[in-house]
Amino acid sequence: MTDKKYEGLTQLGKDTVMPPSPDEAKLDAVPNPRPNSDYFVRFTCPEFTSLCPVTGQPDFAHIVIDYVPGDLLVESKSLKLYMHSFRNHAGFHEDCTVGIGERLVAELKPKWLRVGGYWYPRGGIPIDVFYQTGDAPEGVWIPDQGVPTYRGRG
Numbered sequence: 001m002t003d004k005k006y007e008g009l010t011q012l013g014k015d016t017v018m019p020p021s022p023d024e025a026k027l028d029a030v031p032n033p034r035p036n037s038d039y040f041v042r043f044t045c046p047e048f049t050s051l052c053p054v055t056g057q058p059d060f061a062h063i064v065i066d067y068v069p070g071d072l073l074v075e076s077k078s079l080k081l082y083m084h085s086f087r088n089h090a091g092f093h094e095d096c097t098v099g100i101g102e103r104l105v106a107e108l109k110p111k112w113l114r115v116g117g118y119w120y121p122r123g124g125i126p127i128d129v130f131y132q133t134g135d136a137p138e139g140v141w142i143p144d145q146g147v148p149t150y151r152g153r154g
Contacts, residue, residue: 016077019085022099027082027107028075035071038111038137042066043076045083052122053090060120061093063100064145067113068137074108093119093127101131112136118147126150 008028019025045063052059063083082103086096097117105113114132128149136142 016081018087019081020088022082022085022089022103025082025085026078027103028078029072029108030075032069032071032073035069038068038140040066040068040140040142041073042143043074043079048083048086048096048117050086050096051088051090053092053095056090058087059093059122061096062118062147063097064116064118064147065100065104065113066115066142066145067104067108068111068140070109070111072108072110074104093117093122094129097129098131101133105133112140116145116147118150121150 043065045065048061048063050059050061051057065079083100089096091099097115100117101113101115104110104115110133112133112135114130117129117131119127119129126149
């Protein structure tokens with residue numbers, strides 16, 4: 001018997017297709033099983049891809065999403081499909097990184113969230129973009145994202 005609180009999920013346990021764009025991607029949320037505890041959650045997308053809005057060439061990044069949940073958790077399959085939908089999205093690094101953060105905040109209403117976008121060089125210059133909602137809740141262990149800045153062959 002399926003738990004009624006999960007009946008609204010649109011992707012988990014179902015055949016799904018890649019959303020054509022981030023705007024069309026559906027993010028599913030589930031109730032936080034520990035809403036009275038502040039704890040830290042991390043998602044890492046080391047092979048993130050989007051398109052340069054000027055040249056159409058692919059851009060690559062290592063994206064790290066950290067958050068302290070409120071009443072909702074993002075369902076991981078829907079997050080994966082959302083992140084993959086950027087493969088067809090033409091956007092600057094800043095647009096992609098900040099857009100991911102803003103969308104998650106709008107839909108999940110976390111107590112705290114940060115997104116680190118560690119982009120590989122474009123035109124010889126790596127661009128790292130960071131988005132954060134404010135100070136983390138007191139008493140929650142927030143580890144470093146652990147992604148070194150780009151060093152090339154050095």
